[in-house]
Amino acid sequence: MTADPWPAPRVREPIDTAVSLPGSKSQTNRALLLAAIADGPSTLMRPLHSRDTTLMVAGLRGLGVGVRADGEDWEITPGPLRGDATVDCGLAGTVMRFVPPVAALATGPVHFDGDPHMRNRPVGQVLDALRELGADVAGEALPFTIHGTGRMRGGRVVIDASASSQFVSALLLAGARYDQGVDVRHDGKPVPSLRHIEMTVAMLREHGVHVEDADANRWYVAPGPIAPVDRVIEPDLSNAAPFLALAAVTGGRVLVRDWPRSTTQAGDALREILAAMGCSVELSDDGLRVQGPERLQGLDVDLHDVGELTPVVAALAALAESPSQLRGVAHIRHHETDRLAALARELGGLGADVTETDDGLSLRPARLHGGLFHTYADHRMAHAGVVVGAAVDDVAVENVDTTAKTFPDFAGFWADLVGVSA
Structure with a gap:
């Protein structure tokens, strides 16, 4: 110290x-999550080794994803998503917001908590959206629990993402695995940090996912395969x-x-x-x-x-x-x-x-x-x-x-x- x-x-x-x-932390955690739900193994080269990415690795492992992160390059092997897990979010907004939409695809309860200050950071828009898309969610902020059933209906949802662009990215990243995909509409003050949503969309497309983002304040991810990608961060x-x-x-x-x-x-x-x-x-x-x-x-x-x-x-x-x-x-x-x-x-x-x-x-x-x-x-x-x-x-x-x-x-x-x- x-x-x-x-x-x-x-x-x-x-x-x-x-x-x-x-x-990049933003790229590393998005790449980890997409690799975790892809159709085959992926390798991340030059990923960030930090607390935020370590928390993401631990969270995905808890859901049954194989992550080999003991070397310079990381290997991710998707597996059946399981519940009966606890995800420590620490102070990582990407873990608190990106992992729940994936946890909804697991079978069984997934409990989320984090550092004391993390309980003050907004996540309610993501949790409410997941409820509308078919998830069973207990709680409005940390700590909360996702009771996964192994699948998600998906569909259209309206959120207010004026507090964080991560609300949009969270839903898009897992959307291709939902039965109807996701059609996310923003209603509120301008979405901040749009570059981060652009990053999410670009990375989804690199995995072969069909994304529509031509209309302002609307993003659509079609249901379908997620190709594995070997990526340099x-x-x-x-x-x-x-x-x-x-x-x-x-x-x-x-x-x-x-x-x-x-x-x-x-x-x-x-x-x-x-x-x-x-x-x-x-x-x-x-x-x-x-x-x-x-x-x-x-x-x-x-x-x-x-x-x-x-x-x-x-x-x-x-x-x-x-x-x-x-x-x-x-x-x-x-x-x-x-x-x-x-x-x-x-x-x-x-x-x-x-x-x-x-x-x-x-x-x-x-x-x-x-x-x-x-x-x-x-x-x-x-x-x-x-x-x-x-x-x-x-x-x-x-x-x-x-x-x-x-x-x-x-x-x-x-x-x-x-x-x-x-």
Whole structure:
């Protein structure tokens, strides 16, 4: 375990480095689930080894899926789905929301629970939808139980996915195994993080599943086979945020290797965001290279579709020489913590001039100082804390090990990168 609180390394010279990042959590957990209900064995290459993916592996194993995850590549062998299991969701929204639609296909009860804070995260829309599609569900939030009968009717369902795009993805991922498929309609405020639904649709199609998504707020998955797929997992581009931010705050250069030319990952938006803040951004065969500016500029940006980037963008905005307005992210109040309230509190505690709005943050130039930066068991908050600590003396990050959710030994990796001891 890393010392708590952890003294965030101060970086006094322009950084010049290259990094290779672990695999995408979003792709790994979607790939695991699709492989678990495919028509034959699949292999995942370069998957993410982290708490969230370990929880997904354990949950699928509990349902009778064969998962060999002891090597660099993982082998998944589908089997008859069984109940009489307990799924630990930890703090993984993908486990809490993606596994229940598969558990409804099992035979017998499947009980879901997780970390204490997870009981506050919304899942009711998924559970209500499963009831309408033919499942027997006991409970409205964690803990809850799916009483599987071995099959699902499926059909049309209307949900409000304005709190999380995962509500839609959860139903689509298992939909081809339902007798009538699934026809998901959204009715409510705009769905956040649409790139994640695009990822789900793209991956389903790669498995040979017929998906219709031409109409706004409607997604249809036809019943039918799910082909096995051997897949190379992309680097986690959202986890690139603190490393690219290191170039931005030091005026240095950082190369993230293997950045894909085309991707549905939300982290790809970092290219436009960092360019708007004055960075030089170049995508080449080597990866994505960012050169930090002499003076970091603020920006006015709608982060609705890439809300997970908000903590690091807010940290950069707090260090910028002109004002920033971050908008469109009311939904991140329901992530691992209320991220808007937490960012306003923690950045403000270090001297930032920050105002919380209904759907974002307003930040104005201010002189920051050291202090304790709390993370609220939220890996993205820890990322924000270390970015500020790279530019400000004496910043200590509480519970930096929460980053293991998507990046094992992040603190050690970060310390090695900037040339200090963890």
